[in-house]
Amino acid sequence: xxxxxxxxxxxxxxxxxxxxxxxxxxxxxxxxxxxxGSGMLWNIYFGVLALAFGFFFANALALAKxxxxxxxxxxxxxxxxxxxxxxxxxxxxxxxxxxxxxPRGGIEIFGMTAEVSWLSRAWAGALIVLFLNTAAYSAEIFxxxxxxxxxxxxxxxxxxxMTGWARFARVQWPTMLRxxxxxxxxxxxxxxxxxxxxxxxxxxxxxxxxxALYYASYFVDKxxxxxxxxxxxxxxxxxxxxxxxxxxxxxNRRLNRHLPSNERSRVKLRPQIIR
Amino acid sequence: MxxxxxxxxxxxxxxxxxxxxxxxxxTEGAYPPYNFINDKGEVDGFERELGDKLCEMAALxxxxxTTDWDGIIxxxxxxxxxxxxxxxxxxxxxxxxxxxxQNYIPPASSAYMALDAGTDVMKxxxxxxxxxxxxxxxxxxxxxxxxxxxxxxxxAAMRNGEADAxxxxxxxxxxxxxxxxxxxxxxxxxxQIGDGVGMGLRKSDTExxxxxxxxxxxxxxxxxxxxxxxxxxxxKAVTF
Amino acid sequence: MFLSCxxxxxxxxxxxxxxxxxxxxxxxxxxxxxxxxxxxAVTAPTALAFGFGGAMLARSQHLPLRIIGKGYTAMVRGVxxxxxxLFFVIALDQGIEWAVHQVRCPDWTDPIRNGLEFRVCxxxxxxxxxxxxxxxxxxxxALAVVTFALVFGAFAANVIYGAMQAVPHTQLETAExxxxxxxxxxxxxxxxxxxxxxxxGLSNLWLILIKATPLLFLLGxxxxxxxxxxxxxxxxxxxxxxxxxxxxxxFLFLLVFYLCMxxxxxxxxxxxxxxxxxxxxxxxxxxxxxxxx
Numbered sequence: 001x002x003x004x005x006x007x008x009x010x011x012x013x014x015x016x017x018x019x020x021x022x023x024x025x026x027x028x029x030x031x032x033x034x035x036x037g038s039g040m041l042w043n044i045y046f047g048v049l050a051l052a053f054g055f056f057f058a059n060a061l062a063l064a065k066x067x068x069x070x071x072x073x074x075x076x077x078x079x080x081x082x083x084x085x086x087x088x089x090x091x092x093x094x095x096x097x098x099x100x101x102x103p104r105g106g107i108e109i110f111g112m113t114a115e116v117s118w119l120s121r122a123w124a125g126a127l128i129v130l131f132l133n134t135a136a137y138s139a140e141i142f143x144x145x146x147x148x149x150x151x152x153x154x155x156x157x158x159x160x161x162m163t164g165w166a167r168f169a170r171v172q173w174p175t176m177l178r179x180x181x182x183x184x185x186x187x188x189x190x191x192x193x194x195x196x197x198x199x200x201x202x203x204x205x206x207x208x209x210x211x212a213l214y215y216a217s218y219f220v221d222k223x224x225x226x227x228x229x230x231x232x233x234x235x236x237x238x239x240x241x242x243x244x245x246x247x248x249x250x251x252n253r254r255l256n257r258h259l260p261s262n263e264r265s266r267v268k269l270r271p272q273i274i275r
Numbered sequence: 276m277x278x279x280x281x282x283x284x285x286x287x288x289x290x291x292x293x294x295x296x297x298x299x300x301x302t303e304g305a306y307p308p309y310n311f312i313n314d315k316g317e318v319d320g321f322e323r324e325l326g327d328k329l330c331e332m333a334a335l336x337x338x339x340x341t342t343d344w345d346g347i348i349x350x351x352x353x354x355x356x357x358x359x360x361x362x363x364x365x366x367x368x369x370x371x372x373x374x375x376x377q378n379y380i381p382p383a384s385s386a387y388m389a390l391d392a393g394t395d396v397m398k399x400x401x402x403x404x405x406x407x408x409x410x411x412x413x414x415x416x417x418x419x420x421x422x423x424x425x426x427x428x429x430x431a432a433m434r435n436g437e438a439d440a441x442x443x444x445x446x447x448x449x450x451x452x453x454x455x456x457x458x459x460x461x462x463x464x465x466x467q468i469g470d471g472v473g474m475g476l477r478k479s480d481t482e483x484x485x486x487x488x489x490x491x492x493x494x495x496x497x498x499x500x501x502x503x504x505x506x507x508x509x510x511k512a513v514t515f
Numbered sequence: 516m517f518l519s520c521x522x523x524x525x526x527x528x529x530x531x532x533x534x535x536x537x538x539x540x541x542x543x544x545x546x547x548x549x550x551x552x553x554x555x556a557v558t559a560p561t562a563l564a565f566g567f568g569g570a571m572l573a574r575s576q577h578l579p580l581r582i583i584g585k586g587y588t589a590m591v592r593g594v595x596x597x598x599x600x601l602f603f604v605i606a607l608d609q610g611i612e613w614a615v616h617q618v619r620c621p622d623w624t625d626p627i628r629n630g631l632e633f634r635v636c637x638x639x640x641x642x643x644x645x646x647x648x649x650x651x652x653x654x655x656x657a658l659a660v661v662t663f664a665l666v667f668g669a670f671a672a673n674v675i676y677g678a679m680q681a682v683p684h685t686q687l688e689t690a691e692x693x694x695x696x697x698x699x700x701x702x703x704x705x706x707x708x709x710x711x712x713x714x715x716g717l718s719n720l721w722l723i724l725i726k727a728t729p730l731l732f733l734l735g736x737x738x739x740x741x742x743x744x745x746x747x748x749x750x751x752x753x754x755x756x757x758x759x760x761x762x763x764x765x766f767l768f769l770l771v772f773y774l775c776m777x778x779x780x781x782x783x784x785x786x787x788x789x790x791x792x793x794x795x796x797x798x799x800x801x802x803x804x805x806x807x808x
Contacts, residue, residue: 021414022414081774081777082774085722085726085773085777085778086770086774087726087727087728087729087773088726089729089730090740090766090770090773093766094763094766094767094770097763097766100432100436100437117436192595193594193595193596193597194595196595196597196598200424200597201424204402204422204423204428204432205405205420205421205422206400206419206420206421207420207421208414208420208422213595213597213598216598220345221405221406222368224348224349224352224372224631226346226349226601226602227602227605227606230598230601230602233598234593234595234598234599237593237594237598238592238593238594241592242593245592296644296645297644298644299651304745305745305748307753307754308753311753311754312745313755314538314539314540314754314755315538315539315540316538316539316540316542316543320753336645338648340648340651341737342735343733343735346605346735349605350605352631352632352633353605353608353609353633354612354633354634354635354640355608357644372630372631425744425748427744427749427760427762430749434760450751450752450753451749451751453752454751454752454757478630478632479632479634
C-alpha cells in the first residue's frame with residue numbers, strides 16, 4: 001500500500017472519515033505519521049475553540065476580579081483560584097464524573113426534553129473543561145495587565161473627557177491586551193500542550209477517534225516500541241508551537257504598531273502560566 | 276592483573292546469582308481476581324499465589340513489581356522486570372515480541388456484561404480496556420468501541436449508561452455480576468479469544484521460560500493448578 | 516491496625532470506616548503524600564540548578580555552548596511534558612545501563628539491542644536484579660527526579676535568562692568601570708540582583724511543578740493519583756473491605772489537597788517576594804505592586 005493511499009485512508013480517521021479499522025500489522029512510518037497527524041486535528045480543535053471562547057470569558061472574569069463590587073469580585077476570585085490551583089488532570093476526572101451523572105434520557109425543561117448525553121463525550125465535555133481552565137489562566141494574566149496600565153494613559157483619557165465605555169474600549173482594553181500579549185502567547189502554547197491530556201486520562205476515546213497522543217499510544221501498544229510514535233507526537237507539537245509563536249507574534253506587532261520600534265515589547269517565552 | 280581479578284570477581288558474582296536468582300515478576304495489580312493490591316498493600320490474587328508456587332518449585336527468589344498496563348511490555352523489554360504475569364492473553368501479535376510460557380489458564384471466554392440482557396452487542400457502544408485483546412475484538416466486530424485506561428472504568432461506564440455493555444475476560448466480570456444483585460446481566464454470546472493466559476518473558480530468557488514451563492506442567496499434572504483456579508475463579512471456571 | 520479490625524465483615528458504620536482508613540493500603544496512600552512532597556523538595560533545587568546552567572549556557576560567548584543552551588530551553592516550548600515523560604524515562608534508564616555496561620562488561624559479545632529487547636550484562640543492571648525492592652523504588656524515584664528536573668529546569672532557564680537580561684545594563688557597566696573582572700561582575704552584581712526579577716517567574720514555576728505531580732505515575736512512581744485510583748475503584752468480595760466506586764471522593768480529597776498546597780505556597784512566596792524586594796530600589800515599587808496583587 002502506497003503512502004498516498006495510506007493518507008487517503010487514514011488522514012481523517014480521527015474524525016471518523018476513511019477506513020474504520022486502524023492498521024493492524026506491518027506498521028509503517030507513513031501510517032504512524034498519518035494517523036498521529038490525523039489525531040493532531042483534535043488537539044487543534046480543542047486548542048482553537050477553547051482559546052476562542054476562553055478569550056471572551058477571560059476578559060469578563062478579569063474585569064470582575066478588578067471590580068470594586070464584592071458580588072462580582074468574590075466569585076471571579078474563587079473561580080480563578082480553583083481552576084489555577086488544581087491539576088488539569090483532576091479537573092478532567094471530576095468533570096467527567098459529574099457529566100456522566102446527567103440523566104441519560106435528557107432533562108425536561110418546560111415540557112421539552114433537552115438531550116444532554118453528548119456532554120460526556122470528549123468533544124463537548126473536555127472542551128468545556130479546557131475552556132474554563134484557559135479562561136481562568138488568561139483572566140489572571142489580563143487582570144495583572146489591567147493593574148499595570150500606566151497611570152498616565154488613564155489620566156490622558158480623563159483629560160480628553162473620555163468616560164465609561166469609550167474610556168474602557170479605547171484606552172484601557174487595548175493597553176491591557178498589549179501588556180498581556182506575551183504572557184497570553186505562553187498560555188496559548190501551553191493550552192495546546194494540555195490538550196494531550198484529554199484522551200490520555202480524562203475522557204474515553206469513542207470509536208477509536210482520538211488525538212495525537214491516543215494514536216501514538218495505539219502504535220506503542222501494537223509495536224511495543226515507544227521510541228518512534230512518541231517522538232512523532234513531539235515533532236508535530238514543535239511544528240504547531242512554531243506556527244503559534246509566528247501567529248501570535250504578528251498580532252503582537254499589530255498591537256504595538258503605534259509605539260516607536262525600540263519600545264515594543266517582544267514576545268518573550270516565559271512560563272508564567274502553565275498548568 | 277587487575278582485569279583478571281575483576282573477571283574472577285564477576286565469575287563469582289554470576290555463579291552466586293545463578294544459585295539464588297532473583298526474578299522480578301511484573302504485574303498490573305488492578306485486575307482482580309487475577310492480580311490486585313490487597314488491603315495490606317501487597318500484590319495478591321490468583322497470579323500471586325501461582326507465581327510464588329512456581330518460583331518455589333524452580334528455587335527462584337521472586338520479587339513482585341506493579342506497573343501500568345500501558346507500558347508493561349516496553350518495561351519488560353527494557354529489563355525493569357523479568358516476567359509479565361498479569362492475566363495476559365497469549366496472542367500471535369504478542370508472541371512476536373515475547374516468549375510465552377504455556378498457558379496457566381485455559382483459553383477462557385470473554386463476555387459482554389450489560390444492564391439489560393437483550394442489549395445488541397454487535398451494534399451499540401461497547402466499553403473495553405485500551406490495549407487489550409477485547410478492545411481489538413470490539414473494534415473489529417462492528418460495534419462502537421469506547422476505551423478506558425483501567426478495567427474499573429469500563430464497568431463504571433456501563434453502569435452509568437455511557438456504554439451499552441462492557442467486554443472483558445469473563446473471569447473478571449463474574450464476581451462483579453454476582454455482587455450486582457441482579458442489576459447486571461450477560462449479553463450476547465461469549466467469545467473465545469487467544470490461547471489462554473500465560474506468562475510473558477523476554478525472548479532471550481529461554482532458560483527461565485523452561486523453568487516456568489516445567490513448573491506449570493507439574494502443576495497441571497498433579498491437579499494443583501486446577502485447585503488454584505477453582506479457589507480464585509469459582510466452581511464454574513474452566514479448568515484443565 | 517486495630518485488633519478490632521480482625522474481621523472487617525462484622526464491622527459497620529464508623530468502626531468500619533476507621534478500620535478501612537487504616538489498612539496497609541491506605542498507609543501506602545498516606546505515604547505517597549510524603550513521596551510527592553519529598554519529590555517536590557528534591558526536584559525544585561535540582562531544576563533550579565539545571566535552569567541556572569541552561570541560562571548560563573544561553574548567555575555564553577561561545578556559539579556552540581549558546582546553541583546548546585538555547586536548544587535546551589526551546590525544547591520545552593515545543594513538546595508537551597506528558598509526551599516527554601512517556602518515552603524519556605525508559606530512554607534514560609537504558610542510557611544509564613548502557614554506560615554501566617560499557618564499563619563493567621567490556622568483553623560482552625551479545626548485542627545489547629536485539630529487536631526491541633534491551634539486554635545488558637547482569638552486572639550492569641541498575642540496580643542489581645537481586646537488590647531489595649527499596650533500591651528499585653529509590654532508583655525509580657531518582658529517575659523521576661531527574662526527568663522532572665530536566666523539564667522544569669528548561670522552564671527555569673527561560674525565567675533566569677530573562678531575569679539576567681532584566682538586570683539594568685548600567686549596573687554591569689559600573690561594575691566593570693570599577694575594574695571588576697567578568698567573573699566578578701557575574702558573581703557580585705548580576706546574580707544577586709537577578710533573583711528579584713526571577714522570583715515571580717520562579718514562583719509560578721513552583722506552582723506549576725506542584726500541579727504536574729499527578730503525572731508522576733507515568734514515570735512509574737506510585738503517587739497519590741495512583742493510589743486514589745487504586746483505592747477508590749470498586750472493590751468486590753475478593754477484598755476485605757468491599758465498596759462501590761468511590762473514586763469521586765478520593766479525587767475530591769486530592770483536589771482539596773492541591774488547593775491547600777497552592778494557597779500555602781502563594782502566601783509564603785508573596786512574603787518572600789516582599790522580603791527580597793526590600794532595599795532593591797529598582798524593583799521595589801514593582802514588587803510591592805505585585806505583592807498587593
